[in-house]
Amino acid sequence: MKKWTWWVVGVVGVLFLGFVVAPFVYTRFIEGDAPEKLSVGSASPSAAAAGAAGEAGAAASADGAWKVGTGSQAGYRVKEVLFGQSVEAVGRTDDVTGDLTITGSTVNEGSFTVQMAGVKSDQERRDAQFQGRIMSVGQFPTSTFKLTSPIELGTLPAVGAQANAEAKGELTLKGKTQPVTFPVTASRTAADTFEVAGQIPVTFADYGIANPSFGGISVEDDGQVEFLLKFTR
Numbered sequence: 001m002k003k004w005t006w007w008v009v010g011v012v013g014v015l016f017l018g019f020v021v022a023p024f025v026y027t028r029f030i031e032g033d034a035p036e037k038l039s040v041g042s043a044s045p046s047a048a049a050a051g052a053a054g055e056a057g058a059a060a061s062a063d064g065a066w067k068v069g070t071g072s073q074a075g076y077r078v079k080e081v082l083f084g085q086s087v088e089a090v091g092r093t094d095d096v097t098g099d100l101t102i103t104g105s106t107v108n109e110g111s112f113t114v115q116m117a118g119v120k121s122d123q124e125r126r127d128a129q130f131q132g133r134i135m136s137v138g139q140f141p142t143s144t145f146k147l148t149s150p151i152e153l154g155t156l157p158a159v160g161a162q163a164n165a166e167a168k169g170e171l172t173l174k175g176k177t178q179p180v181t182f183p184v185t186a187s188r189t190a191a192d193t194f195e196v197a198g199q200i201p202v203t204f205a206d207y208g209i210a211n212p213s214f215g216g217i218s219v220e221d222d223g224q225v226e227f228l229l230k231f232t233r
Contacts, residue, residue: 034088038073038228040162040187040195060191062156066231068098069193074114077199078223082216089126089219093118098229100147107151110169112229114143134212135174143225144172145200148179157188171200171225173207192233200225 075092098112116137120127131137149168157163163186171180184198203222204211212219 034077034090035092037077037199038075038092038197038226040185040197040228041189060159062102062188062194063104064233065099065101066194066233068096068112069230069232071230072096072098072112072228074112074225074227074229075119076202076223077226078212079220081218089121089123091119091121091127091130093120096227096229100231105153105156107147107153109147110151111144111146112227114227116141116143129212129214133210135209140174143174145180145225145227146170146172151184153186157186157194159188159190162187167198171202173202173225174209176207178206189230193231195228195230197228198226200227 071094073092073094074096075090078089080087080089093114093116095115095118096112098110100110101108116135117131119130121130147167147169151165151167153163153165155163165184165186166181167184168179168181170177180200182198182200184196186194186196188194201222202225205221211221
């Protein structure tokens with residue numbers, strides 16, 4: 001075989017390694033799998049048993065004010081494509097505050113605020129883009145959600161039980177506010193604690209957010225804001 005033929009074969013081989021094998025290795029072995037979506041956890045058997053024994057299987061009153069407590073998280077989830085290899089990018093923070101009020105089985109008011117400087121993923125380069133051109137965190141340090149309509153749970157969950165509902169409110173990202181509607185799941189983990197989880201669909205252009213694509217990585221035009229809020233009295 002002529003030298004120039006070997007040269008062509010070599011170039012093709014290098015290109016194959018660079019554009020096919022390398023991205024596959026990166027996404028499968030370096031970046032790894034994305035964390036599972038935030039969701040409410042099941043109450044431990046001891047907690048559920050204690051709740052049933054103490055309340056005879058009925059839900060204790062939840063009337064009053066509740067605050068977001070330790071263990072709460074919020075962040076984003078988007079799909080990235082690197083030379084044909086698809087991955088989910090996830091960034092989160094536990095720097096979340098919020099509150100809500102309950103009367104009977106109705107959530108009357110509620111909101112939470114996320115400090116955006118704390119949102120981190122598993123890639124420093126991605127985080128730098130997120131903090132800078134994508135979310136302009138220096139100019140817009142917080143993101144918020146606020147209920148605009150009460151949430152009717154129907155029946156207040158007993159300890160160890162869950163309830164599904166629909167939340168309507170306003171989501172503010174990068175200084176722009178849009179109405180949103182999305183499903184939520186609530187779980188009563190003890191008489192004085194419960195969890196709420198949800199995923200809010202987001203179209204970046206609606207909030208003036210530049211498409212997050214950068215450096216050979218393409219990102220879809222939408223994603224999710226996900227949260228797990230652990231409330232205490």
